[in-house]
Amino acid sequence: MTEHRDYHGAKMGMWLFLFTEVLLFGGLFVLFSVTFGRFPQEFHEASQLLDVTMGTTNTVVLITSSLFAALAVTALQKGDRRLAEIFIGLTVLLACCFLVIKYFEWTHKFHVGIYPGSAAIADWAPGKQAFFSLYYTMTGLHGLHVVIGMAVFGWVWMQIRVEKCTPEYFVALENAGLYWHLVDLIWIYLFPLYYLIT
Numbered sequence: 001m002t003e004h005r006d007y008h009g010a011k012m013g014m015w016l017f018l019f020t021e022v023l024l025f026g027g028l029f030v031l032f033s034v035t036f037g038r039f040p041q042e043f044h045e046a047s048q049l050l051d052v053t054m055g056t057t058n059t060v061v062l063i064t065s066s067l068f069a070a071l072a073v074t075a076l077q078k079g080d081r082r083l084a085e086i087f088i089g090l091t092v093l094l095a096c097c098f099l100v101i102k103y104f105e106w107t108h109k110f111h112v113g114i115y116p117g118s119a120a121i122a123d124w125a126p127g128k129q130a131f132f133s134l135y136y137t138m139t140g141l142h143g144l145h146v147v148i149g150m151a152v153f154g155w156v157w158m159q160i161r162v163e164k165c166t167p168e169y170f171v172a173l174e175n176a177g178l179y180w181h182l183v184d185l186i187w188i189y190l191f192p193l194y195y196l197i198t
Contacts, residue, residue, distance in 0.1 A: 005169055007169070010171045010172075010175065011171060011174070014175040014178055014179070015178075017179075018178060018179070018182050021145075021182055022182075024141075025138075025141075025186050025189075028134075028137070028138050028141070029189065029193075031134065032134055032138070032193060035127075035130050036197075038127065039125070039127025039128075039131070041127070042125045042126070042127025042128045042130075043127060043128075043197060044197060045128060046127070046128040046131035046132060047131070047194060047196075047197045049109075049114065050135075050194060050195050051105055051108075052195050052196070054101055054104070054105045055105075055191050055194070055195035056191075056195075057101060058098050058101050058102065058191075059187065059188065059191050061094050061097050061101070062094070062098055062183070062184050062187050063184060063188075064094055065090070065094035065095055065098070065180070065184070066091075066180055066181055068087045068088075068090040068091040068094065069087070069088075069091045069153075069176070069177045069180045069181070070177060070181075071087045072084045072085075072087035072088045072091065072177065073173055073174055073177045075087055076165070076167055076170045076173055077170060078167070079167040081160055081166075081167070084173065085157060085160055085161075088153050088156065088173075089157070091153055091180065095146050095150045095153075098146060099143060099146060099147070102139065102143055106136075109132075114132060115132065115136065116129065116132060116133045116136060135194055138190060138194075139190060139194070142183070142186055142187060145183050145186070146183060149176070149179055149180050149183050152176045153176055153180070155172075156172050156173050156176045159172050159173075160173070
């Protein structure tokens with residue numbers, strides 16, 4: 001009995017899911033824009049408290065991981081499953097690096113008392129408090145998407161190992177790559193909004 005496979009249905013489902021993700025982050029970007037319009041000076045001052053070096057490093061790390069994700073799809077399409085597995089591993093490794101850098105960045109901010117509701121920023125101007133509320137919400141949500149992406153790539157890696165994701169039917173890896181490119185794209189928007197508006 002032949003297993004039913006619907007390539008176009010799987011692709012369409014993924015694009016619909018990505019559209020809901022765009023709506024989710026699009027709403028947050030609108031909220032950021034409106035709040036930034038109300039408190040431009042406070043946003044500039046708050047942005048100076050972020051570590052541009054860490055943000056830049058994370059941008060390079062995530063773009064490189066997105067490249068590896070694309071190379072994994074290409075390798076599997078060409079029939080090289082081993083190389084595809086290696087590129088998936090590199091993608092997940094760089095995603096882990098991204099989270100580690102973000103962990104150290106957040107930890108430092110918490111250590112100096114810069115987080116919503118802390119006593120240290122209770123006397124700050126409302127705009128600076130709003131900046132960090134949005135910063136933790138949007139980068140935290142983005143970080144959650146990174147974790148989900150790592151889990152998806154781990155699942156796809158297993159599918160390749162058991163030969164359910166093959167050079168003839170690679171939609172699982174292709175969809176994982178699409179998801180990862182969206183995660184990468186969202187960060188490319190987040191980085192200048194929070195780190196480079198000074």
